[in-house]
Amino acid sequence: MVEDGLEITTRSRGGSRWGWLAVGVLVGLGLSVLIPGVEPADPASQPTLPPTTIAEEAPAVGGIRDVVSGFPDGLVGVMRSDGQSLELAIWPATGELFERSVTVGASLPPPPVAFDGSGRMLATLVPRRDSDLGVLYAGVPESAGIIAIDVSGYAWNDQGAPSLAYTTRQGAETMLWIISGSLTESQLVAQAVGLDGGVVAWGEWGFAIQEEDSVVLLTPGGEIKDSHPGRVLASYRTGWLAVQGDDVSMVSAGGGTRGLDREGLRDQYISGRFSSNGEFLALLTDDGMSIVDVEEETGVVESGVRPGVPQVVWSSDNRFVLYPGGGGSGFHGIVVVDTEDFAVQTVLDTRTFTGLGVLPVGGT
Numbered sequence: 001m002v003e004d005g006l007e008i009t010t011r012s013r014g015g016s017r018w019g020w021l022a023v024g025v026l027v028g029l030g031l032s033v034l035i036p037g038v039e040p041a042d043p044a045s046q047p048t049l050p051p052t053t054i055a056e057e058a059p060a061v062g063g064i065r066d067v068v069s070g071f072p073d074g075l076v077g078v079m080r081s082d083g084q085s086l087e088l089a090i091w092p093a094t095g096e097l098f099e100r101s102v103t104v105g106a107s108l109p110p111p112p113v114a115f116d117g118s119g120r121m122l123a124t125l126v127p128r129r130d131s132d133l134g135v136l137y138a139g140v141p142e143s144a145g146i147i148a149i150d151v152s153g154y155a156w157n158d159q160g161a162p163s164l165a166y167t168t169r170q171g172a173e174t175m176l177w178i179i180s181g182s183l184t185e186s187q188l189v190a191q192a193v194g195l196d197g198g199v200v201a202w203g204e205w206g207f208a209i210q211e212e213d214s215v216v217l218l219t220p221g222g223e224i225k226d227s228h229p230g231r232v233l234a235s236y237r238t239g240w241l242a243v244q245g246d247d248v249s250m251v252s253a254g255g256g257t258r259g260l261d262r263e264g265l266r267d268q269y270i271s272g273r274f275s276s277n278g279e280f281l282a283l284l285t286d287d288g289m290s291i292v293d294v295e296e297e298t299g300v301v302e303s304g305v306r307p308g309v310p311q312v313v314w315s316s317d318n319r320f321v322l323y324p325g326g327g328g329s330g331f332h333g334i335v336v337v338d339t340e341d342f343a344v345q346t347v348l349d350t351r352t353f354t355g356l357g358v359l360p361v362g363g364t
Contacts, residue, residue, distance in 0.1 A: 063094040067347055068336050072317045074359030077324075077334065078102060078113040078122065080352045086113070088141050089351070093361050097348075104137040104144060112309045115357025117160025121183070122355065125151055136166055139183050147179060148186070153198020153210065158235045160276075165189075165202040167209070176207065176222055190222025200232045205239030205253040208232050215243060217253055228257070233283060234272035242272050242281055250294070262292055264300035271310035275318040280339070282312045282321045289323060291339060303344055305335045309354050316360040324353035 064071050075091040079099070086102040104124060111134075113124040123138035128149075136151040137144055147166065152174065154166035163180040175191040176199060189207075197211035206225065207218040210232055217226045230245035239253035247267055248260045260281075269283040269290070281292045289303040289312065308326035315322070321337045325346055333349035334356065 062096070064091045064347070065093050068320070068338075068345065070338070070340075071315060071320060071336075073315050073361055074119070075322075075334075076115060076119045076357045076359055077348075077353045078124075078355040080354050086354065089348070089353075090359075091348075092359070100141075102141060111354070112311055113355025114154075114156060114311070115313075115355065116156045116162050116164075118162065119357035119359040121156075121162050122357075123147075123154055123156065123164055124355070125154060133169060138164055138179075147183065148177070151198075153200055155199050155201050155208075155235075158201060158203040158237050160237075165199050165207060167197075167199045174209075176209075176218070178202075190218070192224075195224075201235035201241060203235060203237050203239070205237075208235065208241060208253075215241070215251070217251075225253075226255070233269055234274050234281065236274040236278050238278065240274075240278070242274070242283070244269055248283065260292060260294075262297060262300050264290070264302070265292065266290065270307075271312060273312045273314060273321075275314045276316065277318055280318065282314065282323075284310055284312055284323060289321065289335070289337065291321060291337070301337075301339070301342060303335060303337050305344065305346065307335075308332070308352060311356060313356050313358055315358055322356055322358075324356060325349070 064075050071093065074093045077089045079087045079089055086104065088100050088102050089097065091097045104126065111124050111126055113122050115122050121138065121140055122144060123136065125134040125136050127134045133150045133152055135149050136147040136154055138147045139145055148168055150168050150170065152167045152169050154164060157163040163178060164183065165178045168175050168177065172193050173191055174195045176189045177186045178189055179186045195209060195216065197209045197216065199207055200210040201208040204220065206220050209216040209218065213229060215228045215230060215232050216224060219225050228243060228251050230243040233242040233244050235241045241251045241253065243249050243251045248265065248269060250258050250260060266285060269285055272281055272283040274281050279294055281294055283290045283292065284307050287306050291301040306326040308324040312321060312323040319339055321339065323335050325333050325335045332352045333346045334353055335344065335346050337344050
C-alpha cells in the first residue's frame with residue numbers, strides 16, 4: 001500500500017516464556033558473542049519530597065524488604081562493573097542479593113538495558129562503531145543472544161508480555177519486526193521506504209515510530225495511521241502515549257490529544273513510565289523525577305535525585321517508583337520513591353546501574 005508518500009508492504013514469516021528463575025535461585029550467565037563493529041568485551045499537594053537518605057547496604061542474609069519497608073517484589077538490575085562490562089544483580093524480596101557477569105558485547109559507556117514486564121527477560125541495543133545503528137541482544141539472561149543487527153530501535157510490549165518489537169534499516173528501507181515467546185523466530189510486520197526512525201513503543205493498539213522530531217503511529221498491522229510532533233516518553237496498554245513537545249501531552253493511538261496541565265509540571269522530560277493501573281505517570285528530567293496524577297489536577301511530586309540512565313519502573317502494587325541514580329549528583333545505586341509517604345531512599349549506592357526491572361512475587 002502507499003500512504004502519505006510511504007510505500008509499505010506487509011508480510012510475515014512465521015511467529016514464534018519460560019520461567020526464568022524462582023526468587024532466590026542463582027542464575028549463571030554464559031553468552032559470549034562478538035560482532036564486527038561492536039566494542040569488545042496519593043502524590044498530591046506537596047511539590048517536593050523529603051531529603052534523600054542513603055539506606056544500609058543489602059545484608060548478607062535478607063531481601064529488599066529488609067531495606068525498603070513494604071516493597072512487594074524482588075528486584076533485578078544490570079550494573080556497570082568496570083566501565084564497560086556488565087553484571088546482573090538479583091535481589092529477592094526475602095533472600096540474599098547475588099550477582100553474575102553479563103557478556104552481551106561490551107561498549108563504553110554501556111547502553112541502557114530494558115527488562116520486560118515480568119523482569120525475566122532483558123534487551124539492549126549495543127552501538128556499532130561509525131554507525132547510528134546497533135546490535136540488538138535480548139532474551140533470558142542466561143541464554144540471551146543476538147536478535148538482529150542494523151537495528152534502529154526496540155520496545156517491549158506494554159501489555160507486559162515477553163514480546164519485543166524492533167526496527168532494522170537497510171539503505172532507505174525501514175523494516176518493522178516482532179519476536180515473541182522464546183525469542184527464536186522474528187516475524188516481519190511491515191517495511192517502508194522513507195520512514196527514517198525506530199520503534200519506541202508498541203502494544204495491542206499498534207506501534208509508535210520515533211523520527212527526529214515527530215512520532216509516527218502505525219496500526220497493529222503496520223499501516224501508517226497518524227503522526228504527531230514530539231518525542232514519546234511512555235506508552236500505556238490502552239493506547240495512550242505521553243509525548244514531549246513544547247510541553248507534555250497525552251496522545252491517543254485511537255485519535256485525540258489532551259494536555260497535562262498540572263501545577264509544577266516542567267517543560268522538558270527525558271523518559272517516563274505509566275503505573276500498571278494507568279493512574280499515574282512518572283517522568284524523568286536530567287536532575288530528578290516528577291510523579292503526575294493522570295486524571296486529577298493535583299500538584300506534581302518531585303524526587304530531586306539525578307538519574308543515571310533515562311529509565312523508570314514501578315513496583316507491581318503501584319506504590320514504589322524506582323530509577324537508577326546518577327553519579328553527577330553524588331549518588332549511584334537505585335533511587336526508591338514511596339508514593340504513600342513521599343519518602344525517598346537510595347539503595348545499593350556503591351553500584352552503578354544501567355537497567356532495572358521488578359520480579360513480582362508469585363508471578364509465573
